[in-house]
Structures are given as C-alpha cells and as structure tokens.
Amino acid sequence: MASSSLQQWKCNPLLLTQPSLTHHSGRRRVGNAIVALGDPFVLELAEKLEESASSNNLKNKSLHRLRETCTEEVFRRPWPSAKDESFRFTDIKFLKQSKIQVSEPLNSPLDLQGLENGRPGAYTILLIDGLLSTSHSHTAGLPHGVFVGSLSSLPDDYVLPPLEAADGGDLFSSLNGIGSRDLGVVIVPEGCKLERPLHVVYYSQQGGDDLQSLCVSNPRLVVVLGKGAEMEIVEEFRGAANKSYWTNSVLHVSLEEKAQLCHSFVQLQNPCAVHMKWTFVQQGTLSSYKLVETSSGGRLSRHNLQIQQLGPDTVTEVSTFHLAGENQTQDLHSKIILNHPRGYSRQLHKCIVTHSSAHAVFDGNVKVNRHAQLTDAGQLSRSLLLAPRATVNVKPNLQIVADDVKCSHGAAISDLEEDQLFYFQARGVDAKTARNALVFSFGAEVMERFPDKYLRNKVENDVKSLLAAAGAIR
Incomplete structure (x- = not known):
C-alpha cells in the first residue's frame, strides 16, 4: 500500500x-x-485520520483537493492553547490527554437507542459516524433536479463549489477535511422550492468508556441552493448513551442570488461527548439565511459560525440558545462579514448556566466593511447564571468601517432579579411557579423561533427535562 x-x-x-x-x-x-x-500530537492524529480515509473516494477530485489542502494546513496550525485568543476561555487540554481512535464503518446492527427516525412529513438522511446510511434515509419524492446523497453517488454533471476554498477555519476543520471518507451533498437547482423540510440526523455509534478514550468521526455536509431556490434544513446531533466520542463536523452552505435557507440546528449529545462544528455560509445577492440553534449536550460543545455576504441586499438572522449544566462547556464563536450595500443582519444569543462547574462562552464578531453602506446590523447577548461560581465569558464585537449604517449591540449577564419574582408574586403567582416561568421563558424566546411545531415541542421538552434535572426548575 x-x-x-x-x-x-x-x-x-x-x-x-x-x-x-x-x-x-x-x-x-x-x-x-x-x-x-507541527505538533507531534496533531501529526499523529492527522496520520490516523488520513489512513482511515485513504481508501475512500480516491478518484473524486473535489475530495482529493480538500484532503491535500487540509493536510498542508495542519502543519501551519498547532494544537490550540489558552494563549490563542479564540481558545482563551475554552479548555481543550483533556482532548490532547485522551487516547483518540478513528471511527470505522461497522457492519453490526445499528443501535439507535430511542432515536426517532426524523420528523413527520420530512425527508430524512442519517449519517452514522460520519457516513451517510442509505438504508436509514428517506428521500423518496424529491422534486426533479434535487440531489440528496453522498458525494460518491453524485452524478458527474453536478458541479460543487471548491471545497478547499470553503475552509478558512481552524485546526479542527482541517482535521475534518483529512478524515472525511465521504461527504453528504444537498443540491437544490435554480427556482426549486422544497415543500418539505430535510432532516439530517448525525448519530455517533462508536465510543470509549470514558473521556480518556474517544472515538472521533468527521461528518461533512455541503448544501448548495441555486438562484431563487428555497428549502428548510434541520441538523440534529445525537449519539449512543454512555459512550465517549468526538463529533468533529463541518457544514458548508452556498446560497446563490435570491436563494432562501431556513436552518435549524439541535445539539443533544450525551454528557460524555465532545462536539465541535464549523458552519461556513456564503450568501449571494438578495439571499436569505436564517439559523435557529439550541445546544444543550456534550462535555464540550463548540460551534464556529462564519457567514459572509457576497452581494448586496442580503438578509442574515441568527438565534442561538445554549444550556450549560454540570461539567459542561457551551461555546459559540461567530463571525458575520458584510461587504456590500444594504445588508441586514440580526443576532440573538442567550445562554443559561445552571451549575458552579458549568461554563459558557460567546465570542460574536460582526464586521461591516467599507463598501457595506446602508447596512442594518444588530447583535444582542444575554446570559442567565443560576449557581454560585457559574461562569460565562462574553465578547460581543461590532467593527464598523462604513460611515452610513445603522448598527447596535449589547450584552447582559445576571441572575434572576428579585423585582421580576416580585412582579409575579404581587399578582398571586407563587415563587416556585414564577421562577420556573422566568427560567424557561428565557430560552423559549429562541426556541419558539423554530419554524416547525413538532421540532419546537421536542426541543422544549428536552430543555425542560434538563432544567428540572439540574434543579433550575421544580
């Protein structure tokens, strides 16, 4: 070989x-x-990933270029430490101290352990340990010209955007590129509107018994919407209970002129899991991208979100809710780049920290460059701390180079205020009910933005269970 x-x-x-x-x-x-x-640990991990993926899709030029580019990037990117600004508040030393194995395709029966098979009325695809499973996916009835499947089954006449150019990320997005055996691909052609949502379930089946032994998978999904195309996509991340695994995921979204994408993202990994995700979004003229996210699982969860507006009159709306419990870290690093006139963006980030050992991080950057005149951009971060010594690090950042804009940002960190409880009690509501309503409604502001009632109810029930288990509501 x-x-x-x-x-x-x-x-x-x-x-x-x-x-x-x-x-x-x-x-x-x-x-x-x-x-x-290069860091010896990084090189050893990269070699494991390359060896595990080397026999897959060797003839695919897009995947080959991606792997080659990411391999070179690994040598320029050492393992992040607290000295790196983007990881100053996110401790990942335990990953370097763990024994990391690469997930391999299994022939054994899949144990979904109660995982529901997608949303009613939705197209569904399932990625198991990073690979798309056709036997667990349901895409019958897709409109003519729409492709949903793996890169290895993509017809030759489909042209994807350069995958290697999409990675302006970090070490972990490069490791994903090296370890990707195959890619999930969603292509919606010009003028097509999907009437039913696409539910993408990422399931991690393999893992160790504790955080000293992790099994890493590298799912990667590419979504391309042609001119005037419209769709709704849901990403849901889950895994086997009581298994220690690392999901290192990348999503690349390309929206052409007037395309519209409604994106829901739900992260419900088990408490022993590590979840890292990069989302790259490129928006063409008059396109619209709306993201609603809830993240409540994992020992460590980090979402890197990078949105770039490539034309005028674009609309970007991002709403995120993170729930951090005992020994959990929830981290969101986002960057929205506006380069053209009349761009519109709104970002709302909310998090609840329920335990003294819990930690939340928000680093949000909105950059309005010189030619982005008449931009309307707003950013708001609010955090609720419910335990002594609970920690949140918030860094909202609004950079404005243009001189004719309407922009604002703000941040607030607090416990439940006595006057809020008093307001309820003065109207005959007991303290327990008042506290429960205030805590849950804090996150409900984001969860109610999920466009589908079924998904919204499902997420709300999960969050209520986690809040009750943490003693945050009674």
Missing part, C-alpha cells in the same frame, strides 16, 4: 512545502513567513 502524504513528509519535509522553503530551529520558512513544523 502506498505511504500517506504525512508519512512521506516525515521522511522528507520538503514534499509538502514550497521550493524556497528552509528549516530553522524546528520551524520552516515559506516565503517571508516562518511557521511551526
């Missing part, structure tokens, strides 16, 4: 570098820049 590019690099580092490259003190020079040769 041919050796991997990482193995070849170990023998001859010049294989993956420019002709002008020179070495100095464990570093390498590319042009005028000196970059680290």
Whole structure:
C-alpha cells in the first residue's frame, strides 16, 4: 500500500512545502513567513485520520483537493492553547490527554437507542459516524433536479463549489477535511422550492468508556441552493448513551442570488461527548439565511459560525440558545462579514448556566466593511447564571468601517432579579411557579423561533427535562 502524504513528509519535509522553503530551529520558512513544523500530537492524529480515509473516494477530485489542502494546513496550525485568543476561555487540554481512535464503518446492527427516525412529513438522511446510511434515509419524492446523497453517488454533471476554498477555519476543520471518507451533498437547482423540510440526523455509534478514550468521526455536509431556490434544513446531533466520542463536523452552505435557507440546528449529545462544528455560509445577492440553534449536550460543545455576504441586499438572522449544566462547556464563536450595500443582519444569543462547574462562552464578531453602506446590523447577548461560581465569558464585537449604517449591540449577564419574582408574586403567582416561568421563558424566546411545531415541542421538552434535572426548575 502506498505511504500517506504525512508519512512521506516525515521522511522528507520538503514534499509538502514550497521550493524556497528552509528549516530553522524546528520551524520552516515559506516565503517571508516562518511557521511551526507541527505538533507531534496533531501529526499523529492527522496520520490516523488520513489512513482511515485513504481508501475512500480516491478518484473524486473535489475530495482529493480538500484532503491535500487540509493536510498542508495542519502543519501551519498547532494544537490550540489558552494563549490563542479564540481558545482563551475554552479548555481543550483533556482532548490532547485522551487516547483518540478513528471511527470505522461497522457492519453490526445499528443501535439507535430511542432515536426517532426524523420528523413527520420530512425527508430524512442519517449519517452514522460520519457516513451517510442509505438504508436509514428517506428521500423518496424529491422534486426533479434535487440531489440528496453522498458525494460518491453524485452524478458527474453536478458541479460543487471548491471545497478547499470553503475552509478558512481552524485546526479542527482541517482535521475534518483529512478524515472525511465521504461527504453528504444537498443540491437544490435554480427556482426549486422544497415543500418539505430535510432532516439530517448525525448519530455517533462508536465510543470509549470514558473521556480518556474517544472515538472521533468527521461528518461533512455541503448544501448548495441555486438562484431563487428555497428549502428548510434541520441538523440534529445525537449519539449512543454512555459512550465517549468526538463529533468533529463541518457544514458548508452556498446560497446563490435570491436563494432562501431556513436552518435549524439541535445539539443533544450525551454528557460524555465532545462536539465541535464549523458552519461556513456564503450568501449571494438578495439571499436569505436564517439559523435557529439550541445546544444543550456534550462535555464540550463548540460551534464556529462564519457567514459572509457576497452581494448586496442580503438578509442574515441568527438565534442561538445554549444550556450549560454540570461539567459542561457551551461555546459559540461567530463571525458575520458584510461587504456590500444594504445588508441586514440580526443576532440573538442567550445562554443559561445552571451549575458552579458549568461554563459558557460567546465570542460574536460582526464586521461591516467599507463598501457595506446602508447596512442594518444588530447583535444582542444575554446570559442567565443560576449557581454560585457559574461562569460565562462574553465578547460581543461590532467593527464598523462604513460611515452610513445603522448598527447596535449589547450584552447582559445576571441572575434572576428579585423585582421580576416580585412582579409575579404581587399578582398571586407563587415563587416556585414564577421562577420556573422566568427560567424557561428565557430560552423559549429562541426556541419558539423554530419554524416547525413538532421540532419546537421536542426541543422544549428536552430543555425542560434538563432544567428540572439540574434543579433550575421544580
């Protein structure tokens, strides 16, 4: 079997570098820049991922380019530490101390452990440990020209956007690109409107017995909407109970002129899981992207959201709710980039921290560049702390270079206020009922924005159960 590019690099580092490259003190020079040769832990993990994925889709040019680009990026990206600004408040040292194995396709019967098979009336696809399972997917009746399936089954006449160009991410998005055996692909052609939503379920079946042993999977989904196309997509992340696993996911969304995407994202991993996700969105002229997200599972959950408006008159709405319980970290890093006139964006982030060992992080950046005149952008973050020493780190950031805009942002962190409880009690509502209503309604402001009643009720019930288990409501 041919050796991997990482193995070849170990023998001859010049294989993956420019002709002008020179070495100095464990570093390498590319042009005028000196970059680290790579963290040994990162290189070992990347090699495992490359070996596990090397036999899949070798003939697919898009996937091959993605892997090659991500392999080179790994050498430029050391393992993040608290010294890196984007990980200053997110501790991932335990990952580096864990024994990480790569999930492999299993032939054993799937144990869904109560996982519901999608939403009633929706198209459904299921990705098990990163690979699309056709036997558990239901896409019959799709309109003519719509493709929902794996990259390996994509007809030759479909053209995807360059996958390697979509990755402006970090080490973990590069690791995903190296370890992707196949990609899920959704293509909606020009002028097509899907009347039924598409429910994408990500299920992690393999895992260890504790956080010292993790099994990593790398699901990647590409969604392309043609000119004037419309659809609703739901992403739901779950996994086997009492298993320790790491879901390292990437979603790439490309919206052409006047396309509209309604995106719901629900993260309900088990308490032993690690969840990392990158979402890249590119919006064309007059396009609309609306995201509603709830995240309440996992030992560590981090969502990196990057939205770039590539034309004028775009609409972007992002609403997120995070619930952090005992020993949990919920992290959202978002970036919305406006480069063209008359862009509209709204971002609402809310989180509840219910335990002294829980931690929430929000780093939200909205950048209004010079040519984005007449932009209307707003950002609001609100956090509710319900336990002593509960921690939240909030960093809202609004950068404005244009001079004719309407922009605002704000942030608030608090416990339940006595005057709020008094307001209820003064109207005959007892303290217990008042507290329950105030705590739940804090997150309900986001959850009620889910467009589908079935999904909304399902998420609300899950959140109520978690709040009750944490003693936040009684």
